[in-house]
Amino acid sequence: MRSHFRAFVVLALAVALLALFLHNVDLGGVVGEIARARPDWLALSLATMVLNLAIRAWRWQYLLEPLGRTSFGNAFRATAVGFAASSILPARAGEVIRPYFLARHERMSATGAFATIILERLLDLVTVLVLLAAYVFLAGHDLTTASPVAFAAVKWAGATAAAGSVLALAVLFVLAGHPARLGRTLRRLEQVLPSTLAGLLARIAEKFATGLGVIRRPGRLAVAILWSFPLWLSISLGIWAVAMAFRLPVPFVGSFLLTALLVIGVAVPTPGAIGGFHEAFRLGATVFFGAPNHAAVGAAIVLHALSVGSALFLGLFFAAQAGLNLSGMRQLADRPESSRTVAL
Secondary structure, three states: OHHHHHHHHHHHHHHHHHHHHOOOOOHHHHHHHHHHOOHHHHHHHHHHHHHHHHHHHHHHHHHHOOOOOOOHHHHHHHHHHHHHHHHHOOOOOHHHHHHHHHHHHOOOOHHHHHHHHHHHHHHHHHHHHHHHHHHHHHHHHHHHHHOHHHHHHHHHHHHHHHHHHHHHHHHHHHHHHOHHHHHHHHHHHHHOOOHHHHHHHHHHHHHHHHOOHHHHOHHHHHHHHHHHHHHHHHHHHHHHHHHHHOOOOOOOOHHHHHHHHHHHHHOOOOHHHOOHHHHHHHHHHHHHOOOOHHHHHHHHHHHHHHHHHHHHHHHHHHHHHOOOOHHHHHHHHHOHHHHHHOOO
C-alpha cells in the first residue's frame, strides 16, 4: 500500500512538472528547433556523457582505496548500472544499487562503498558551487540586469547550499575519525536494544566510517576534489554544446549557472529526473539568457535524452551481463536495508 502511494505521488509530481514545462509551448516550433539542431554539437555533448561516467569511475576508484583496490572496469560498470537505475526508478535508487553491484564483483563492503557515494555527492555539490561562484563573479552584473529577483534567489540558494555542505563535511569528518571507536560506542546500545541488533548497527556504522577514509587524509581529500573539477567541467561542456546546437545565447561560463540549476532539477525524486530536469533548464535558459521558449524546450528535451540515454544504454547492458534485470533492480531499490548489509 505504501509503495503504491509513493508511486502515485512520484507520478503526479512528474506529470505536474511536465505540464508546467510544456505550458503554452508551440510543439510544432519545438519539433522544428530539434530538427534544425546542429549534429556536430550534439555529437560533442554525447561524447561528454560517456566521458563523465569514466571520470566518475576513476574518482570512485580513488575514494574506494581505503576499503581496497578495485578495477576501473568494475567501477565503470557499477557506475553505469547505478545511473541507469536512477534513470528508470524514482528516489535516486541507483545510489543504493551501485555499491551493491560493485560488492558483487569486488571483495568489498557494500556499506563502506555506499559511504563513498555520500562523500561523492558532497564533493559534487562543493564543485558546482565553486563553478557557480566563478560565473557570478565573472558575469554577475549581466545577471543582475537580466533578472535581479532570480539572481538574488540563486545567490541565496548557493550560500545556503555552501553552508550545508560545509556542515555535512564536518559531520563526516567526525564520523570518519575513529571507525573502531564509533563501533564500540554503538555496541553500548546493548543496554537498551537486543544484542544482535546493537551488534549489527555497530558493524554497519564502523564499516560506513571506514568508507570515509579519504576524509581522514587531507592530501587525498584534496586530490578527490581536484578529480571533481574535470568531471563538472565536462558536464558543463556537454550542456553548453547542446545550447550551441540550438543556437541559444549562452556563453560557456553560463553553463555553470545552468549546471547548478539542473542539480536542483534532478534532486526532484522522479524517474530519470523527468520534469524537474526539463523545467530547470528551460527556466535557466529563458530567464537568465533570454533564449526563445520553444528553443529552450527543445534543447532541454534533447539534453535530457542524451544524458539519460547514454547511461541507460550502458547500464542496462552491463546489468544484463551480470544477470540483473529491471525487476531485480526494483527489488534492491525497495529493500535498501538488505542491499546495504549484504557485504558486511
